[in-house]
Amino acid sequence: MSAKSKLPLLILILSVAALFAGLAFAKQDPELKQCSHQCRVQQQFDEKQKQECARKCEEYHQDKKSREWEEDKKQTKEYEEEEKHNPYVFEDRHFSTAIKTGKGRVDILTKFTENSDLLRAIENYRLALLVADPRAFIVPNHFDANAVFVVTQGRGRITLIHEDKRQSFNIETGDIIRIRAGTPLYLINRDDNEKLFIVKLLQPVNRPDYYDVFYGAGGAKPKSFFETFSTEILEAVLKTSRDKLESFFEKQGKDAFLEASKEQIEAMSRREEGTGGGGMWPFGAESKNPFNLFRKRRPSKFNKYGQLFEVDADEFKQLKDFDLRVSYANISRGSMTAPFYNSRAIKISIVVQGQGYIEMVAPQASRKSGYEKIRSRLRPDTVFVVPAGHPFVTVASRRTNLEILCFEVNIANNVRYLLAGEGNFVQQFEKEAKELAFKSREEVVNRIFGNQDEEFFFPVPRQQRSRDYE
Ligand SMILES: *[C@@H]1O[C@H](CO)[C@@H](O)[C@H](O)[C@H]1NC(C)=O
Secondary structure, X not given: OOHHHHHHHHHHHHHHHHHHHHHOOOOOOHHHHHHHHHHHOOOOOOHXXXXXXXXXXXXXXXXXXXXXXXXXXXXXXXXXXXXXXXXXXXXXXXXXXXXXXXXXXXXXXXXXXXXXXXXXXXXXXEEEEEEEXXXXXXXXXXXXXXXXXXXXXXXXXXXXXXXXXXXXXXXXXXXXXXXXXXXXXXXXXXXXXXXXXXXXXXXXXXXXOEOOEEEOOOOOOOOOHHHHOOHHHHHHHHOOOHHHHHHHHHHOOOOOEEEOXXXXXXXXXXXXXXXXXXXXXXXXXXXXXXXXXXXXXXXXEEEOOEEEEEEOOOOOHHHHHHOEEEEEEEEOOOEEEXXXXXOOOEEEEEEEEOOEEEEEXXXXXXXXXXXXXXXXXXXXXXXXXXXXXXXXXXXXOOOOOEEEEEEEEOOOOOOEEEOOOOOOHHHHOOHHHHHHXXXXXXXXXXXXXXXXXXXXXXXXXXXXXXXXXX
16 A cells, blocks of 8 residues: 555544544444444545555554453542542452351451541441342341341342240341341241342440350251250250250251251241230331331432431331441442531441442541542452541442442431532531632522432533443
């Protein structure tokens, strides 16, 4: 090909490339398609020139891809660097395995104070995740911690043994239930196909930051607490001979998670017992039933950019012991929450589904000079803590909704101060205070803080979406 014919070709390719550069992130790169198409329809090109043209498209595309890839890699590295020193965010590596069996597992998050003492106020809380396979039976156990369980996916059944009666509840996605320390319980996943996921917030009672699980009746590893007693004690208290005891305990299941039959699950699930409130509920005693975040009420905030479901002790008295609000934010893809801070509540959040990131304002570690931006990518099971008074936003990726379960502790008398959008706190300032604080006329301040007229969930402007960890 002559130098003369190369020039228009190059110009053509560059202009086509420029035209479609904005679509770089689209799924089936339309830029390449378009570029190749342009080559094919050039009348003045012969077959060879067309091929050469297509090759250049390919080359340009590869080049651009690798530049993007480099850029991504650089960004990811930056974020990883930021995340390494981020005491507010906990990832996979901060969980340890408490139980792992063929039928399910329990993972426990490290202490919140493991990496720094910035979260000392919640050192009495631990977070654990339970995943049970279809038809798993989790053997009777108790633990030295008060707990709140939230079902984030699946259908199960939980049975609690009280002093004088038994209570069983069928539980499903969105159900919240309080378990008092030491209450014997067993659980089944009553679904044939779907896994059961439960997030547990625990408040240990013996030691502030640690709890133990005791497996008693039936299967456990290495053995149940019954068997830990001396044989002569067991012989005496159960009035049974050593031989019989040995063969009896020999037979019991050897895991904390066992498999139940379909019939066993159906029989248990049908039994209606212990459900219902204490007589006059909601006026009198607290309801004993689980509370469902999604079924019992409308979201407390919602628009097309997201939904926020919340429940506190006013509505669900079981939460009273914990001074806790449980909430669930479902942020639409390409949307974000309003920046806000909690006046005194500390927010412990876990990502249930989707991707995105969080940005939070925190005082400089030195406490001497201003603030620093804490930023972290969010993926399923990422845990992040937002201390009281710390302004923050949560942003969903362009591709998926971001669903986050939150435990807000220290909730009594908490106020959520919105920093932008409908209902933001600046709107309440006096005229003079607005003008003094922002050194602008009141109309200007009003305009700036009045432009965003959505409440709580906002769309993310397009040009700002490039760094959302996709
Ligand atoms: C979150 O919102 C999406 C729609 O945007 C919906 O399909 C999904 O079911 C919602 N999740 C929950 C838990 O409500």
